[in-house]
Amino acid sequence: MELSPGKLWGMRRMADEAGRFKMVAVDQRPPIKNPIREKRGTAEAPYEDVAGFKLMLVAELQRHATAMLLDPHFALPRGFTLLSPRIGLVVTLEDSLFRETDGGRLSAEIDDWSVEKIKRCGGDAVKVLAWYRPDAEASVIAAQKDFAARIGEACARFDIPYVFELLVYPLPGEKNQTSQYIEMADKRADLVLDSVRAFAEPRFGIDLFKVESPVPARAVADGGDAAQAAFDDLGRLCGRPWVMLSAGAGMAEFEAILAxxxxxxxxxxxxxxxIWAEPFKAFPDWEAIRAGLRATSVPYMERINALTDAQATPWHAHPLFADGVSVPSPDAGFRHAYEGF
Structure with missing residues (x-):
C-alpha cells in the first residue's frame, strides 16, 4: 500500500525501529488540573504546577518512549527544548472542554490551534479525541463525524499522520454519570466496537486508532475467551494499525489489556x-513524585515495553500493508508527483 511521504515518515517517527509504538501521553488536562486544583485549594490549577508536572514526565520517561503526546497549553511550549529529538512528537488538537447536550457530547478543536500549526511547529502526528456513542442523537452523531472528517482532510492536506482516539461515555440520564476522562463502569463491548466500525471508513482518513478496551478493565484478566473475542473483533474492525489507551486503568489492569x-x-x-498516576498522588511533593516515577513508572514501562517487543504487531506488518509500504513515485519522478500544500 502507498502512504504519502509525510504520513509514512510520521508513522516511522512515532514507532521504534521494529515498528512498535511505546508512546506516553502527557497531554491530559482535567486529569492533571483537577487534582492539583483540589490540593492547592484554588479555583484553577496554577499554570506552573501543571506545566511543571508535565515537563517532569517528559524528563523522566522519554528515554523509555518512542514518542510523547504533548498539549499546546502546558507541555509543548517548554517541551521544545526538553523533548529528545530522537523520539516522535505527537500533538493534541482537541479541546478538553466538550459541550454536553441532551443528545450527547460535541467535540471541538482547541481555539487558535490547527493541523497546520502542528505540522509547522514540527509535530510528527496529530492526535484527536472524539467522544462517541453510536446510540447518541442523530444530530450529535453527524456533528462528531463531521468533526473527525474535517480534521482528516486537513491531515491529508498537510501530510501528517492522524491519530484518532475514541471514548464512549454515559448519555444524560444513564447511571454512573461522569464527565471525567475515565472508563464507564458499566461499559458495553458493542458501544466500543460499533464506534470503531463507524470511523474505520476511508473517508475519515485515520492512520492510527487509539482505542479503549472493549471490556471493562477490571474484567479483562479473568474474561476468558469472551474477552479475547471482543479484542479480536476490535482489531478486525480497526482495519489499520491500532494502539491501546489506558483510560485510567491501573497498572496490572492495563498490562492485562495489552496482553x-x-x-x-x-x-x-x-x-x-x-504509567504515571501513582507517583502523581504525592503532589505537591515534587521530589516524591520524581522518586516515584523512577521507582515505579520506569520499571513499569520497561515491563510493558518488553511485552510490546515480544507480542505487538509492527505497524507495517498489519494486513493493510500485506504487499508492503511505499510512497508514490519512489523514483526520479517523485518531486513532480508529490503535491505541496
Whole structure:
C-alpha cells in the first residue's frame, strides 16, 4: 500500500525501529488540573504546577518512549527544548472542554490551534479525541463525524499522520454519570466496537486508532475467551494499525489489556495514567513524585515495553500493508508527483 511521504515518515517517527509504538501521553488536562486544583485549594490549577508536572514526565520517561503526546497549553511550549529529538512528537488538537447536550457530547478543536500549526511547529502526528456513542442523537452523531472528517482532510492536506482516539461515555440520564476522562463502569463491548466500525471508513482518513478496551478493565484478566473475542473483533474492525489507551486503568489492569490486545494484532500503546498516576498522588511533593516515577513508572514501562517487543504487531506488518509500504513515485519522478500544500 502507498502512504504519502509525510504520513509514512510520521508513522516511522512515532514507532521504534521494529515498528512498535511505546508512546506516553502527557497531554491530559482535567486529569492533571483537577487534582492539583483540589490540593492547592484554588479555583484553577496554577499554570506552573501543571506545566511543571508535565515537563517532569517528559524528563523522566522519554528515554523509555518512542514518542510523547504533548498539549499546546502546558507541555509543548517548554517541551521544545526538553523533548529528545530522537523520539516522535505527537500533538493534541482537541479541546478538553466538550459541550454536553441532551443528545450527547460535541467535540471541538482547541481555539487558535490547527493541523497546520502542528505540522509547522514540527509535530510528527496529530492526535484527536472524539467522544462517541453510536446510540447518541442523530444530530450529535453527524456533528462528531463531521468533526473527525474535517480534521482528516486537513491531515491529508498537510501530510501528517492522524491519530484518532475514541471514548464512549454515559448519555444524560444513564447511571454512573461522569464527565471525567475515565472508563464507564458499566461499559458495553458493542458501544466500543460499533464506534470503531463507524470511523474505520476511508473517508475519515485515520492512520492510527487509539482505542479503549472493549471490556471493562477490571474484567479483562479473568474474561476468558469472551474477552479475547471482543479484542479480536476490535482489531478486525480497526482495519489499520491500532494502539491501546489506558483510560485510567491501573497498572496490572492495563498490562492485562495489552496482553489481549497484542494477541488481537495491536501495535503498541499510547497511555498516560496507567504509567504515571501513582507517583502523581504525592503532589505537591515534587521530589516524591520524581522518586516515584523512577521507582515505579520506569520499571513499569520497561515491563510493558518488553511485552510490546515480544507480542505487538509492527505497524507495517498489519494486513493493510500485506504487499508492503511505499510512497508514490519512489523514483526520479517523485518531486513532480508529490503535491505541496
Amino acid at each position: 489481549r490486545a497484542y494477541r488481537a494484532g495491536a501495535s503498541g500503546y499510547l497511555a498516560g495514567r496507567a
